[in-house]
Amino acid sequence: MSKKGSVVEFDQNWQTRKEAQYNHWIKGQPQNQIQLAFHNHYKVFSEFLKKDGILSGKCLEVGCGRGSISSHFAEHGYSCTLLDSSQSVLETAKHIFTNNGHEAVFVHGDANELAIADETFDIVVSIGLLEHFEDINKPIREQVRILKPGGRFFGYIVPERTDNIQQNFHWLNRILSELSKLANSEEKIRAKQPIYRSDFGSPRYLEAIKDLPVNNVETFGMYPLPMISHSPDFPFSLMPPPLELALTKIFDLSLYVRYSLLKQNPWICQEEIGQAFLLTFRKNNTYLDSYGT
Numbered sequence: 001m002s003k004k005g006s007v008v009e010f011d012q013n014w015q016t017r018k019e020a021q022y023n024h025w026i027k028g029q030p031q032n033q034i035q036l037a038f039h040n041h042y043k044v045f046s047e048f049l050k051k052d053g054i055l056s057g058k059c060l061e062v063g064c065g066r067g068s069i070s071s072h073f074a075e076h077g078y079s080c081t082l083l084d085s086s087q088s089v090l091e092t093a094k095h096i097f098t099n100n101g102h103e104a105v106f107v108h109g110d111a112n113e114l115a116i117a118d119e120t121f122d123i124v125v126s127i128g129l130l131e132h133f134e135d136i137n138k139p140i141r142e143q144v145r146i147l148k149p150g151g152r153f154f155g156y157i158v159p160e161r162t163d164n165i166q167q168n169f170h171w172l173n174r175i176l177s178e179l180s181k182l183a184n185s186e187e188k189i190r191a192k193q194p195i196y197r198s199d200f201g202s203p204r205y206l207e208a209i210k211d212l213p214v215n216n217v218e219t220f221g222m223y224p225l226p227m228i229s230h231s232p233d234f235p236f237s238l239m240p241p242p243l244e245l246a247l248t249k250i251f252d253l254s255l256y257v258r259y260s261l262l263k264q265n266p267w268i269c270q271e272e273i274g275q276a277f278l279l280t281f282r283k284n285n286t287y288l289d290s291y292g293t
């Protein structure tokens, strides 16, 4: 299994799986758990961008897949560029953007070596990309290189771990998987290509950026909810729409309760609990930093 982004395995999944065609962006109320997740990811990101004053500008998504988070950025007026190593998923993303009335530039490329000039983007974001590299230094260094001074980096990382919230729900996913096999989809479930994922937590990433020109570094857990599916491995398989809708409403309510209790963005949690964690920082503004501000 490749540890440099699992380029081949991803491409095979994108070419063969029906899940590759899912559109995870919706303008109004989320209708399934993944739309709900992207909706909440964007809320967290937009809170940072509001504080930074980065309310427009150029945004690059590295390892864009179907471009679900970029759809949110495009909807909010950012100029989006979507980059992926899979030509196949870029075609899908183009389709999704056209159907949703969004514009973007689509680039076939490698996160280890971005064919992009230094200091090009105001925002660089990746969702579920960095955990697929054994050497995380290269792709992170590349993303910092192409950020403008003062630009914002978001790395949403989904490490391989056995002790987060998901551990309490494997039993339910196993039952759903058995039911799904009875409905004859076993073969399709098995056809998913296994993909390398590291178990690196935030300390490893903080080590990777310690000599880079960045400031305001933060890491925290995100997505304090289980992922419920008969086949949760990548690419995640949604359940039938009525079940997804019911689950979305329950999850939404539980986030509301969490907000009422904690009085903070309920999508943020301890790293140990969440499905993922975020690494975020700003690139140094060379002029200001040289004067120690």
Ligand SMILES: C[S@@+](CC[C@H](N)C(=O)[O-])C[C@H]1O[C@@H](n2cnc3c(N)ncnc32)[C@H](O)[C@@H]1O
Pocket: 004, 005, 006, 007, 010, 011, 062, 063, 064, 065, 066, 067, 068, 069, 083, 084, 085, 086, 089, 109, 110, 111, 112, 126, 127, 128, 129, 132, 234
């Ligand atoms: C887990 S998927 C996430 C997709 C998307 N960001 C999302 O949120 O659904 C990881 C994506 O990274 C892409 N990828 C893997 N290795 C890459 C590399 N070296 N350079 C660019 N993209 C890469 C894969 O093709 C895949 O689309």
